[in-house]
Amino acid sequence: xxxxxxxxxxxxxxxxxxxxxxxxxxPHSYLLEQWGLADTAAGAREFSLRVLDAAAxxxxxxxxxxxxxxxxxxxxxxxxxxxxxxxxxRELLSIxxxxxxxxxxxxxxxxxxWLRPGSPLESDAMTxxxxxxxxxxxxxxxxxxxxxKGLFLLAATxxxxxxxxxxxxxxxxxxxxxxxIVNEAQGWNERNRAVHPTEQGDIGxxxxxxxxxxxLEEYGVSIxxxxxxxLPVLAPGFGHQGAALSDAVRLFxxxxxxxxxxxxxxxxxxGPGAVASAVRERAELVKREVAL
Ligand SMILES: O=C(O)c1cc(=O)[nH]c(=O)n1[C@@H]1O[C@H](COP(=O)(O)O)[C@@H](O)[C@H]1O
Numbered sequence: 073x074x075x076x077x078x079x080x081x082x083x084x085x086x087x088x089x090x091x092x093x094x095x096x097x098x099p100h101s102y103l104l105e106q107w108g109l110a111d112t113a114a115g116a117r118e119f120s121l122r123v124l125d126a127a128a129x130x131x132x133x134x135x136x137x138x139x140x141x142x143x144x145x146x147x148x149x150x151x152x153x154x155x156x157x158x159x160x161x162r163e164l165l166s167i168x169x170x171x172x173x174x175x176x177x178x179x180x181x182x183x184x185x186w187l188r189p190g191s192p193l194e195s196d197a198m199t200x201x202x203x204x205x206x207x208x209x210x211x212x213x214x215x216x217x218x219x220x221k222g223l224f225l226l227a228a229t230x231x232x233x234x235x236x237x238x239x240x241x242x243x244x245x246x247x248x249x250x251x252x253i254v255n256e257a258q259g260w261n262e263r264n265r266a267v268h269p270t271e272q273g274d275i276g277x278x279x280x281x282x283x284x285x286x287x288l289e290e291y292g293v294s295i296x297x298x299x300x301x302x303l304p305v306l307a308p309g310f311g312h313q314g315a316a317l318s319d320a321v322r323l324f325x326x327x328x329x330x331x332x333x334x335x336x337x338x339x340x341x342x343g344p345g346a347v348a349s350a351v352r353e354r355a356e357l358v359k360r361e362v363a364l
Pocket of ligand 1: 096098135137169199228229230231281282283308309310311312313334335336337338
């Protein structure tokens with residue numbers, strides 16, 4: 073039996089304490105300009121630290137999108153390292169929005185980079201692509217057991233261009249790709265529940281990304297069944313992409329239980345002077361509207 077506190081358990085505690093808002097940290101060029109900051113690694117650093125201060129105590133998690141740092145090369149990665157440490161100091165769960173995926177030792181190296189305790193880029197969880205097969209992520213999955221880390225598998229993403237691929241039917245039962253990925257995540261959580269003390273087994277550590285802009289039934293994803301352990305869901309699409317918080321429970325049904333409402337631009341566009349109040353307002357609204 074593992075003594076490690078699971079990601080699912082930490083996620084549950086964070087939701088209970090601070091609600092289910094996840095603030096996306098996306099230092100777009102246009103936002104840096106709007107904030108009066110240079111479009112440089114130093115600008116992204118200033119931006120990110122201010123967002124972290126705004127999120128502290130009000131959001132369950134933050135989700136830095138690594139592409140916005142990667143565009144500054146090594147300097148961007150140095151900033152990202154600092155941002156991830158600063159998130160931890162503020163007791164915010166960090167979800168590295170990496171969206172990487174590969175096979176064998178390559179995907180193992182991604183897991184080592186983002187989930188290995190002591191790694192310079194250590195995060196609490198990462199987004200990951202499993203379009204090369206659930207079996208391809210066996211190494212990153214091990215971090216959920218050994219080190220209390222989390223994964224969010226891309227399943228039904230918020231962008232409309234993904235519809236054809238993610239709704240395509242696969243396997244002998246002809247389930248959609250999205251539903252297949254959801255089932256794999258749920259199955260993993262069920263199989264590994266016993267590895268952890270039972271009080272930690274309420275929420276799984278392997279979650280999925282489901283866009284709030286979608287009709288999940290259309291993607292073949294059932295929102296009716298109460299599954300145990302609860303499936304973590306990272307739900308982007310609220311705010312800037314048009315999904316309304318008031319629709320969240322209708323959209324996610326029983327999956328709302330362990331859902332993180334992820335918003336980036338709707339909060340970040342408030343600017344440096346108003347970002348703190350924007351986070352607080354959004355967090356309050358999420359608590360009121362997305363209650364199960
Ligand atoms: O994994 C994600 O966070 C993600 C998945 C998805 O299906 N759609 C999606 O927009 N995102 C991310 O969410 C952020 C955009 O959020 P908004 O600015 O709130 O629209 C970007 O960092 C995207 O990469």
